[in-house]
Amino acid sequence: MEVSIGIDIGGTNSPYGIVTEKGEVLAKGSVKTRDYNNPEEFARALSQSIKESLSELGEELQILGIGIGAPNGNHYQGTIEFAPNLPWKGVVNLIALFQQHFTLPIYVTNDANAATIGEYVFGKAKGLKDFMVVTLGTGVGSGFVSNGELIYGHDSFAGELGHTIIVHDGRDCACGRKGCLETYASVTGLLRTAQIMLAKSSQHSILRNTSMDQLSGKDIGDAAAQGDKLALDILDYTAKRLAFSLSNAVAITSPEAIFLFGGMARAGDLLLGPTKKYFEEYLLHLYKNKVRIEISALTEQNAAVLGASALVWNEKKAQHAQ
Amino acid sequence: MEVSIGIDIGGTNSPYGIVTEKGEVLAKGSVKTRDYNNPEEFARALSQSIKESLSELGEELQILGIGIGAPNGNHYQGTIEFAPNLPWKGVVNLIALFQQHFTLPIYVTNDANAATIGEYVFGKAKGLKDFMVVTLGTGVGSGFVSNGELIYGHDSFAGELGHTIIVHDGRDCACGRKGCLETYASVTGLLRTAQIMLAKSSQHSILRNTSMDQLSGKDIGDAAAQGDKLALDILDYTAKRLAFSLSNAVAITSPEAIFLFGGMARAGDLLLGPTKKYFEEYLLHLYKNKVRIEISALTEQNAAVLGASALVWNEKKAQHAQ
Structure with a gap:
């Protein structure tokens, strides 16, 4: 049976999976990223763990390749470049590191692009040629597919919708600029909105029972689901900012569909409803x-590993098409 | 010799050219669009004129195809859809009309995409895989090439950078919305900026010698070239708005280069200088x-016909690559 290996390198853990063409995870495992001060040791430990999983499976497997999703992953170079949340500094050549342990094609991309390819190969974007995926987590990431191909741009860093500026002189962003979509539409941005609206308004809200330090995106979603007016207003404001950005992006790539993924997407229709409404108004x-606009078909739990493995399936498809 | 036919359907005139692979125009002609109340007659007259040009050339020509650039041209359907500046209403099937006169492949696209493909085949974008073209004329159009292919989007209407909203509640746009890039960075937008700044400021300017009705983009460029402070401020403001929009677009497709084309681009370094400065600040x-960021290599005079003919050469290239 043909399988691909998907690896999701994260700041804390780096899970992997042995994945079939249908997206079935035959085996999985994980190493603790923070345990390894140098990337050679990390790659050795991870490769060792993968080899053990493969031998435990015991089946006749034809391994087509390894897909790696990583923060700041550079698709063209096969590197991680200056990822702030990883223990390794500077540029790390992932392909070179893993080629010491596997004689297989190795593909690297960043997290949001992996989610996008995952949606393309295993999710709701199957068969579409023009779509986008927006990941709404701690930050906001995105991936654009046009003409059936992911847009990497000339330097592999395309698709930073989270860092398009949507408000002149808006909120401070971690990138050093102001008013990026990420400061409004990430879970962190949602909490900033909550803080501002709780301070500005004097209306009753169950959100006031929780200290700002403790307040989570889930609390806001739960309160909104119970009809809490202020929580609904917070989601509405967030949806409006998101919709504005999506409507501008549509004017560039004209996608058939937009898939939302990540923490914010858990709010489901409470976010989707107002987002669709404002989106149509802005368009x-x-x-x-x-x-x-739809919520992604992939679950947060295994999207990263599936998306990384999908890099391999996508390359296979591209080669067949030639 | 292999040639392609490029047709540029415009509101007043529809010029065409017989173009070689190197962009040499062997023969050209034109029909008056407004003379034809129905598109069948228009296509017949234009085809007749093209056939005469071909027979006058008298050489052994191998005609590869016809490329047509038209307002609201739909690449997938081969149609013009509800173009406000043309004498024909509704949907006009260009491919069907011209196939009555030529047994050749016929490709249709809109003006800005034709300019983009023209830059790709004959201009400064030769060999690039990721770039964008922005046409700054009466309106603002754009074309995006990623992975070596023009982004048409699912409906052929991608690349409307001129209608991304860059100022919340900004200037009224002809599209019915407010704050679109087009209301700031088109020649019309430049004149609106001039009107506002002339009214707001009391500083001396040679622009005050011309009535607002008479003022042209060229006047502002000329005044700026002579060091007129207010004219320079007008260009600076325009450049800042344009740069903002370009920097956001870069975060989506990450192009290697941006080419500016059209009336505004005639201001050359007077526009390019501040645009580059603000662009780097915003990025x-x-x-x-x-x-x-560079000024397009194509001249306004023949870019539309060259761009239309380039559709054919680009298809040839794509077929060879397969």
């Missing part, structure tokens, strides 16, 4: 009532 | 000092 007439 | 650190 240029050419695009109105044409572009679907 | 996310990832993209700084990596993306060239």
Whole structure:
């Protein structure tokens, strides 16, 4: 049976999975990223663990390749470049490191692009040629597929929708600029909005029972689900900012569908409803009532590993198409 | 010799050219669009004129195809859809009309995409895989090439950078919305900026010698070239708005270069200088000092016909690559 190996390098853990073409995870494992001060040792330990998983499976497996999703992953170079949340400094050549342990094609990309390819190969974007995925977690990431291919750009760093500026002189962003989408539409941005709206308004809200330090995105979603007016207003404001950014992005790539993924997407229809409403209001007439917005089909639990493994399946598909 | 036919359907005139692979125009002609109340007659007259040009050339020509650039041209359907500046209403099937006169492959696209493919085949974008073209004329159009292919989007209407909203509640746009890039960075937008700044400021300017009705983009460029402070401020403001929009677009497709074309681009370094300065200021650190902005290599005079003919050469190239 043909399988691919998906690895999701994260700041704390780096899970992996042995994945079939249908997205079934035959085996999985994980190493603790923080335990390894140098990336050679990390790659050795991870490769060792993968080899053990493969031998435990015991089946006749034809391994097509390894896909790696990593923060700041550079697809063209096969490197991680200056990832702030990883224990290794500077540029890490992932392909070179893993080639010491596997004689297989190795593909690298960043987290949001992996989620996008995952949606393409295993999720709701199957068969679409033009779509985008927006990941709404601690930060905001995105991936754009046009003409059936992921847009990497000339340097592999395309798809930073989270760092398009949507408000002139808006909120301070971790990137050093102001008003990026990420400061409004990430879970962190949602909490900033909550803080501001709780301070500005004097209306009753169950959110006031929780200290700001303790308040989570889930609390806001739960309160909104119970009809808490202020929580609904917070989601509405967030949806409006997100919708604005999506409507501008549509004018560039004109996708057939937009898939939302990550922590914020858990709010489901409470976020999707107002997002769709504002989105249609903002859109240029050419695009109105044409572009679907949906919650991703992938679960947060295994999307990263599936997405990384999907890099391999996607390459296989591209080679068949030639 | 292999040639392609490029047709540029415009509101007043529809010029065409017989173009070689190197961009040499062997023969050209034109029909008056407004003379034809129905598109069948228009296509017949234009085809007749093209056939005469071909027979006058008298050489052994192998005609590879016809490329047509038209307002609201739909690449997938081969149609013009509800173009406000043309004498024909509704949807016009260009491919069907011209196939009555030529047994050749026929490709249709809109003006800005034709300019983009023209830059790709004949201009400064030769050999690039990721770039964008922005046309700064009466309106603002754009074309994006990623992975070596023009982004048409699922409906052929991608690349409307002019209708991304860059100022919340900004200037009224002809599209019915507010704050679109087009209301600031088109020649019309430049004149609106001039009107506002002339009214707001009391400083001396040679622009005050011309009535607002008479003032042209060229007047502002000329005044700026002579060091007129207010004219320079007008260009600076325009450049800042344009740069903002370009920096956001870069975060989506990460192009290697951006080419500016059209009336505004005639201001040359007077526009390019401040645009580059603000662009670098606005860019996310990832993209700084990596993306060239240049004036297009194509002249306004023949870019539309060359761009239309380039559709054919580009298809030839794509077929060879497969």
